[in-house]
Amino acid sequence: MRKSMRRLGACLLAILLLTASVYAAPPAQEPESGTVASPDTPLKASVSGSVINWGYRSEPDLHVTLTGAGWQAENVTSSSGRFTFDALGDGVAVLNAVFPADSGLKAMTTDLAVPFAGPVNRVVNLGIYGGAQYPTAGLPLDIRLTPDKNEIGPGETISFTVSVTNVMPNDIHQVFVTDMFPAELQPTAIETSVGSAWIGDQVAVAELGDLAQGEGAVVKITAVADPNLDEGDVVVNRAGAFYKESVAMQAEVRLNDEIVAPQSLPETGNALVAPLIAALILMGAIVVLRRLRLNQAV
Numbered sequence: 001m002r003k004s005m006r007r008l009g010a011c012l013l014a015i016l017l018l019t020a021s022v023y024a025a026p027p028a029q030e031p032e033s034g035t036v037a038s039p040d041t042p043l044k045a046s047v048s049g050s051v052i053n054w055g056y057r058s059e060p061d062l063h064v065t066l067t068g069a070g071w072q073a074e075n076v077t078s079s080s081g082r083f084t085f086d087a088l089g090d091g092v093a094v095l096n097a098v099f100p101a102d103s104g105l106k107a108m109t110t111d112l113a114v115p116f117a118g119p120v121n122r123v124v125n126l127g128i129y130g131g132a133q134y135p136t137a138g139l140p141l142d143i144r145l146t147p148d149k150n151e152i153g154p155g156e157t158i159s160f161t162v163s164v165t166n167v168m169p170n171d172i173h174q175v176f177v178t179d180m181f182p183a184e185l186q187p188t189a190i191e192t193s194v195g196s197a198w199i200g201d202q203v204a205v206a207e208l209g210d211l212a213q214g215e216g217a218v219v220k221i222t223a224v225a226d227p228n229l230d231e232g233d234v235v236v237n238r239a240g241a242f243y244k245e246s247v248a249m250q251a252e253v254r255l256n257d258e259i260v261a262p263q264s265l266p267e268t269g270n271a272l273v274a275p276l277i278a279a280l281i282l283m284g285a286i287v288v289l290r291r292l293r294l295n296q297a298v
Contacts, residue, residue: 157223
């Protein structure tokens, strides 16, 4: 009997100790999906916006690509023309709208450089259009790209001036000017009249902040040509501007490109034309006189 009591007491003691240990130290659990595991976990960046078929509608079911160094993400616009790229790191990538071969649509920007960093959502709206002519009516932003020379050789320095002006009837916000330079040019310095600016690898970025109605900014970028650039190679550079309220816009220059001047008559052209007109008048008068004589004879 005593042995049975001792065994029962030992079992009860073991159960009490086990229960106490469970409540004193609960097992570690994985954080639930969507929660932040620790304050040191970085928040991711994102890029979102709309694709706007200028003067027509927000374009649904259109593919949009975001391409960085060694990677590419693709998104399809929603029924309201929206796209979103989530869970991005910090960096710069180029944004493009992609069209079916027979769509007849064209982009208002090409390889638009977009900087992003967590936890900010960068808003970029892409413009597209149909038809042969680039739209000119009602554009919300005036952007101009001017080089200090039209030709460049190996290793030479060149400066570009980017001027942007808000021509909308309201203020615009989160304005950026970006230039993803071609492989033939390396940006070396940047200055901006408004906001802040920086250079990173092949890209030049100016964060202008907000621009009031009619307000503008000037960004000056210096670059150096590749020392192995072939003489006469055409170099294409594009600078773009994007902001929260409407579509991004872009300006382009072509260096070393032959410009065919409009043809005109030489200085002696007028002297040649005048006698020709007089001769035609004289011939007309002769024809009229002959007809009159024939009528009189009849």
